[in-house]
Amino acid sequence: MGEPCVTFAAKGYFDALVRMGELASESQGSKDLGDVLFQMAEVHRQIQVQLEEMLKCFHNELLSELEKKVELDARYLTSALKKYQIEHKSKGESLEKCQGELKKLRRKSQGSKNPSKYSEKEMQYVETISSKQSELDSFIAEGYKTALSEERRRYCFLVDRQCAVAKNSSAYHGKGKDLLTQKIPVWQQACSDPNKLPDRAMLLAQQMTSGSSTLLSSPLHSSKGNLVISDPIPGAQPLPVPPELAALMGSGLGHQGRLMGPDGMSLVNGTTGVHGDDYWTDGGVSQGRPPTPQNQSQTQSQPQRQVSDVYSNTLPVRRPQPAKNKTTVGETRTLPRSSSMAAGLEKNGRSRVQAIFSHTAGDNSTLLSFTEGDIITLLVPEARDGWHYGENEKNKMRGWFPFSYTRVLPDSDSEKLRVNLHHGKSSSTGNLLEREDMSLPMPDYGLTARLLAQSLTQTRPRPYSMAGFAQ
Template structure:
């Protein structure tokens, strides 16, 4: 339908362009040229007519004088021949003037008709283009209208292409998702523990790439955007990246032992996103998935009974041993931190998406952390910060050297050789 209307619009634009080029522009040029030509022709005609009229008036005046002389003369016969000559001249002059006026009138009518014919010719050209526009539009609509009406005759009928696409998606879903565990590891489902949860199918064009990228699913999820950063330039930056774990990996290590309840320490608004969970400060949330993904957790609000994703750093664990399990899981290396992933063999990962130095964050424990984070992916845990701070200080070999103040009054000029 859009293509048909586009063609009709193109025909309309061609018609308007023809109207402008063949009628308006030509008329403007014609009026400008004719105004000069007709002004000159009128001036010439008036001059010639005045000349012929003056000659006729002169002959009539001479004839009048001659008749006065003949009437007062004793011998009027001697003026008779001359009077006949003036009468013939007056008749000749009168005929020339009348002929000239007639020719001028004919010329004026001819020029006027030429202008009208020019205008009618241009109007016919514009009308022809308008007729072509309407006939083209009628032809296009006459061909497409039955097809459009047939396409929407049965609203409950699904097109064949859509049926084929659904069959392909079903077949690819069966081959790519052999089990619920593999589907969860490849980021194809929101959460397996939710009753009645269904896996999200993978588009057919992306099916060949799912197997080759299964290792990347431990640290990156397709539900949240991943930021890119510049790779570290030296070993010092690499040590920093390995020392500071991601908040998502800490959340994953925190929940290895099963579900738990958390309490919101900040408010979170989902906005227009239906996959996010909204809550107020002080609300209790039950976690529904065993692991967090890039700092985001999936749970159910006990107050509103709504489910969705929420930033895990906006909450704190209610269990008393949550901090101990966090410390134990980090030391045993069970969480999928960036440092652990970098140590894996044959694993190509992009550089970490955080580069903030630990000196910008105060050393706080996970249980007493109250400052609202700028990003859920920024680490702010005391275990990683303490180790990182100790390593950074130990790198200075002159940290224990004390300098003594010295005073000198030597103001002599330097020796030049």
């Protein structure tokens, strides 16, 4: 693997670490691990720089030098060998020539009548031959020594270059060791407990838990301004008490009178919420006080009128028709039931209610699902934060349900409603809008026209219910 390949692979690894650090930094639970990954990437980058320097040194100080040395030595050694061979040949030939002359001289001496005259010359050839042989042997020994020295020089050069590379490698590993020795304990501490979340993540989880608790206690929220249905509209003035409502509030009907119209027809379930009866005060006078005799005489002299059907203020709105000598009475704005109302329901044993909206429990097994028109038997004395517990008579399922989605079903009207539901004659939201005698309550209860228009046009999961009654 060459240097470019190593650099390319290292860059890919570095980029991957940085990307993983970015992803971890975006998580509230792993932000510290993202910082650790960034530190790892930086340490890896520094180590990679040292590695590249080491590779450059290896190439420049070892490979390049070896290539140059081999090229020079090839020419030098070839020339030295040729010179040695020539000189060796010359010395060898001179020795052989002396040996040949000595042989000739000895043959002459053997055939001569006076061999003594050749003895002196023969001694000279023997000395010359011995001298040349010693010279040749010395030449060979010197050549051998020179060859060993040249060989050693080459090996020493290789070892020296390798030592330079080893020094750079040692510096590379030493710096890497220093960096990793400082960082590894911190990194290991960061990942020592995978189940331990950072303080910020725990704080967010606690906020979500408290938020879900608030949602469970008041599950119906508006989509604008985070208004809870059980709270009064911000900035709204207390609603004045119309004479018709004062008759119901002040008569002997008590809490049951709030749930039933003059002709016994049930109104939409609701309560005055946290403000209690003071929500219906006018001019600082609490509605909880009994009416004066003059008011009683006035209210008793008024003829009773039939209550119209209930409809939601989130339906498509028609232009309000001119008043036809009819007074529109609104139900209380808040939906959850009070304990006093639930106590009124329990006068005659278990009460029954009829669904006016559909409700789906979803994945929550503790909630009760029902459709519009279903009959539900209440199984607990009173509602809790706007939620009641009952049994759907259709499928015999039990669970909690929003009490504001239902209306009280009197025993006398059970059969009549059952027959009407069987023939499909119940009024739908569309039918309510087609009726000419139906009109929305006018903004005469202290609400500004702008606030009423917003409440009419705003779509919500389940609306604030303001029932209109034609009297």
